[in-house]
Amino acid sequence: MQAGKRNAPVLAATLMLGAMAIIGVIDNVVILLADTIGLWQFHLSRALLMLPLIAGLSLIGFGTLRPKRWWPVILRSVLITLAMLFYFGSLALMPIAQALAGLFSAPIFVLLITALGLKQHIGPWRIGAVIIGFIGILCVLQPSPTDFDVRTLMPILGGLLYALSSITTRQLCSDESTVALLANMVITLGVAGAIGLALFTAFPVATPEGAEGFVTRGLVSEFQPAVPWLLVQAIGSTVAVFMLIKAYQVGEPSFVAVFEYSVMVFGPLFAWLALGQSISAMQAVGIGLIASAGVLLGWRSSRMQAEQGIA
Template identity: 75%
Template sequence: MQSDKTTSPILSSVLMVSAMAIIGVIDNVVILLADTIGLWQFHLSRALLMLPLIAGLSLFGLGGLRPKRLGPVILRSVLITMAMLFYFASLAMMPIAQALAGLFTSPIFVLLISSLGLKQTIGPWRIMAVLIGFTGILCVLQPNPGEFDAKTLLPVVGGLFYALSSIVTRSHCSDESTVALLASMIITLGLAGAIGVAVLSVFPIASPDGPDGFVFRGWVSDMRPAVSWILIQACGSTVAVFMLIKSYQIGEPSYVAVFEYSVMIFGPLFAWVALGQTIGTMQIAGIALIATAGALLGWRAGRAPAGQAAT
């Protein structure tokens, strides 16, 4: 049956690419605020700024704030909070290209979990996409067995949790308002920040100066150097998410999702222009392979008949 909802492929793609351009820029400021405050204070402060803006999204008619099924929404929020904690921690420790590459392993994890955990049948196209994506991950992260650093796995763990949240979203939260899901996620991130600040206040850990101490730093009373960056993150994230929501509302999800990979262009490009972060030819090739794998998975999902798994 054809959906009665009007779709606009061009507008949806423009909105998604614009959202990814904003995210690609604002995620780079994490390395700047990581000089003075910690991961937990950042998420608590950002959540307090974002929640009124998200309430505004509801007032604009993008959806209600109250979840229909609280349990699944809380589970999704916890999973995506874990993903964001690992991702933002990695942003302070490595170039954004590596962090994004790790986070965007999530479609590969979704496929593996669906196949191995949920016993869903997958075909040769999706198997090929996994192999292409895994090759891209190796190119970007460039793991050296002789000089293994656990930090390189942080964004990949984030990708795993993001994949789990995606599966819960599809299976148990498909009827929920996007604004309700977003609000729940930000509240959970804020609570995680508050818990982290409280624990580190009671049990302080000696942390190094600069970005290396981002994860282990408790509450910093003088956060003035970081305030402007937190404001940019909060406002930029709200605008970008608004565009992302609207893009999925007016476009075919499998088509729109492919354009999310444009953040792997905008993020490293801005990091190179503004922060002097450089990436090598091998990492550029890896980014292209990961984007290709995601596009292939989205293309197969879009071609699958209703009610039938893509192969």
């Protein structure tokens, strides 16, 4: 571990579990918004609502808004912005269990990048966990070779980009203010939303009604019914993403990423309770496999940390 990096696994795990519980609830709100506004207006509006809240966090002492080093923070912000565009776009097009299964292939990508890119040993147990998790993701997504839908790849691409942003957070941004990372991420998402909104408003394309038109919808002037849900998303996202970033700053990515699997329970459970979204038996098995992979990864990470501590 590099000098100066704090490693607090219990705190990191607690922060991540709390963040995932909040995200599992508020991401279902996107399903309610998709009929009213578009992806780009959603990100721009949410960013404008979140920034005053983030500035408030800075004013009450949670950290500075100015990064110590701009380029790593900008790189991280771009990666996570692209990841969120793919993920939120997929939420309007498929059940949340499927969107989450694709996005939370990120822990698998984290381990693969850690092993292949950073040359860290991951061992047979964690390799086995990756295989189990991958099988679980296939069970939830249920891709069909005879009826392939390219939209299935959207959350998986989001997962790859999210994994890269997670590693960037730990390797290059661990000494940055959590508030600075959150603010720059939200600003980047807002800028992306403004660009997309301007393009799709100036050059409209044929857009289906309802959730199917979420990704390509331009400016909607009458969106008052969406405002309460945008506020829920903005406040919840500010709290949850602050906790998530902090978790990656105080814990190893391969360990912290394990606890992101918990959103596979929180998200579909709330979707079932509040929206009536059901999951098939195969998808339930897949969620179980993903959770099992997370437990195995967490156990091996804890064992490795204990052995290194003894050594």
